[in-house]
Amino acid sequence: MKRFLDSASDCFGAAEGALSKARLTAVEPVFRAYFDKLSFFGVVPTVTKRANSEDLQIALADFHGLQNLSPQALLSESFRNAFAIALYLAAASLYGGLPKFIVLDDVTSSFDAGHQNFLVELLRTTFARPANASGLQVILLSHDTMLEKLFNKHSNTGTWWHQRLEGVPQLSVLPQAGAVNKVRDQTISMLQAGQVDFAKEGVRQYLEYRLSDLILRLRIPVPVDVAFNDNKQLAHEFLQAIEAAVKLHQAANSLVLDAAQVAGLNANVATIVGNFLSHWGTGQTLSFSGPSLLGVMQSIDKYCECFTFGPSPGAPRQFYKSLHQRT
16 A cells, blocks of 8 residues: 555655746746846846745846846846746746736836836737737726826727725725816825825825826926936926927927916926925924915916916816927
8 A cells, every 4th residue: 555655655656846947937928028028138047946946036137247146136026026026927828727817016116117007018919918819907006197108008909997996894895986076185184184294295105196187288298217216206207398398389389378377487496395305305304384385385386276277257177288389
């Protein structure tokens, strides 16, 4: 009986090992192809299974001309995360089994804007349905406003659909409608109640959302990369891009804004930067006060209104089509 059980164990172990090796052999070219689509140039990964273990070992088949190096000491967090994401997606695409969806939580958090776009395009065009008829449905959790802008761009193309959600933990999750208005109303309510520490995050979220919406509506060019650090934040980048575009059209004598609107831009930017962004950038959060942040919220709305016009008396105001075109 013992000899039989030992023999059966050896047979099953050998078969399992061969199956695992065959699967890994199938996964590796897909893994490399997915990683290549993320555009981390000069780096070619490889994956093997450790001896007598189920653990996988990542190595660098090529690193800018050097071969067979360990990635731990050479690569940044974004490269390592790209390895993990590409390998996971490759395995899921080949051996997903019965599940037809996957949940990805903040997978772009360590990527810059360009690589975020490459990852989302990989998911959209190669991995997920409907572009891949046999692919999975991807549920992507993120609070990145740049990704939201990308989602909105593709929302009416027929190959993309997304739904923003909000809710209360352990109670409910509901489709989110009028999200920016809710952020504004809740932030103002907290400021009026003196809850400045909680409200300041809402001010920043509202500012970034409104600025990104302006850039999208008016077709204002922005740098491919935006910096996220203490001295140069996303809102600063957006404001600088808008200011540069306004000055360019002024110099070309093609700016659709009138003199009062330009003056309004400058006045409201001074309030936004002086009462909020300059303190945020230096970490001086104690400088925030409820009344000053309420003024910032009002200035954000007034700043955005400078890019609108009344099509006719009594009609709702509309955004200009661009900085040089009314409609």
